[in-house]
Amino acid sequence: MSEFTAGSLALKKSMEKVEQHSTVTSVQEINDNWIVFITNDTSVSDIVPESVFEISKEYPILYFFNFEDHCWGYYIILQGKIVANISFSYEEENTAVVRLAEERHPDEDIMELLYIEPNAKELYNKLLLEVKDNPEYLRKIEEQLENKNVEFFKLFNIPDEVITKLEYILSAEYWNNLKNKHDLVEEFKQLLEINEMRWIRSDRV
Numbered sequence: 001m002s003e004f005t006a007g008s009l010a011l012k013k014s015m016e017k018v019e020q021h022s023t024v025t026s027v028q029e030i031n032d033n034w035i036v037f038i039t040n041d042t043s044v045s046d047i048v049p050e051s052v053f054e055i056s057k058e059y060p061i062l063y064f065f066n067f068e069d070h071c072w073g074y075y076i077i078l079q080g081k082i083v084a085n086i087s088f089s090y091e092e093e094n095t096a097v098v099r100l101a102e103e104r105h106p107d108e109d110i111m112e113l114l115y116i117e118p119n120a121k122e123l124y125n126k127l128l129l130e131v132k133d134n135p136e137y138l139r140k141i142e143e144q145l146e147n148k149n150v151e152f153f154k155l156f157n158i159p160d161e162v163i164t165k166l167e168y169i170l171s172a173e174y175w176n177n178l179k180n181k182h183d184l185v186e187e188f189k190q191l192l193e194i195n196e197m198r199w200i201r202s203d204r205v
Contacts (some may be wrong), residue, residue, distance in 0.1 A: 002068040004044050007036045007200045008052050009062040011156055017058060023051035030196035033157075042202045046073060046087060053080045060155040064197055072185045073144075076152045084149035086170065090181055092140060096131045097124060132176050141172040153192070162191050 010018055015035050019027050026038040039051040048063045055061060056077040066072040073087035101110050101123075114124050131137050150166040158166075168174060169187055178184060189195050 002070075003199055004067050005197055005200050006044050006046070006065040006067075006202070007038055007042065007063075007197065008049070008055075009034050009036050009064055009194060009197070010059060011035070014059045018055070021051075021055055023055070028200075031193060034194055034196075036197065036200055038202050044201045044203065046071060048075050048077060048082070052077055056080055060152075062156060062192075064194065066185055066197070068182070074188075076149070076155065078152070078155065082147075084147060084152045086145055086148045088144055088175070088181075088184065092137075093128070093131065093181070096134070096137050097127045100127050100131060138172050138176060141175055145170055145172065156192075158192065165191055 012029060012033055012035050015027060015029065018024055018035065018037050021039075023039040023041065024037050025040050025042075027035055028037070029035050039049050039055075041049040041051050043049070044067075046065045046067070052061055052063060057080050061077045063075040063077060065074070070091060071087055071089045074085060075082050076084040098110055098114065101108075101114055104127075105113055112120075114120050114127075117123075148167075148170050150163050150170065153163055153166060154160075166188070169184060169191075175181070175184060189197060
């Protein structure tokens with residue numbers, strides 16, 4: 001079963017203030033630096049709950065989501081506004097391969113061609129290499145990163161050297177060269193020291 005995680009993070013020093021908000025239904029200390037909280041309008045979604053915008057007027061909030069087979073990303077919310085966000089789709093790569101296969105083999109059953117036939121894996125990987133070399137595909141990855149604004153992680157006392165690493169890994173080139181696309185979110189979590197953000201969501205807390 002795929003992981004579905006979505007919740008709002010704040011620095012541990014904000015815990016007492018977070019608990020005072022009437023919309024907050026759960027607060028959990030995940031390590032020495034961070035807490036995660038759920039509001040009454042938090043769902044398993046890549047959309048920031050409305051109540052979080054109000055809470056962010058007092059201190060910055062990092063809304064993080066990871067839907068393992070679909071997408072992952074974050075929002076940094078400050079003073080009621082989104083100042084940084086990304087959303088990485090795992091499905092874009094596969095969609096691009098299917099689209100290319102349909103162009104090359106218009107009379108074939110694409111699902112059989114790419115997933116069932118004896119040489120399906122070989123064909124899929126061949127088309128995938130073409131997709132990765134396509135400037136249009138890289139442009140779509142870059143679009144997902146246009147508002148990453150990693151400098152705003154300083155709001156959470158993230159050191160400059162870590163922010164430099166975030167800038168490096170949150171790039172189209174880095175993403176495109178990963179053998180396992182799921183490694184990126186794990187690297188991101190490790191750099192921010194939020195490894196505990198796993199299987200945390202409103203219907204499980």
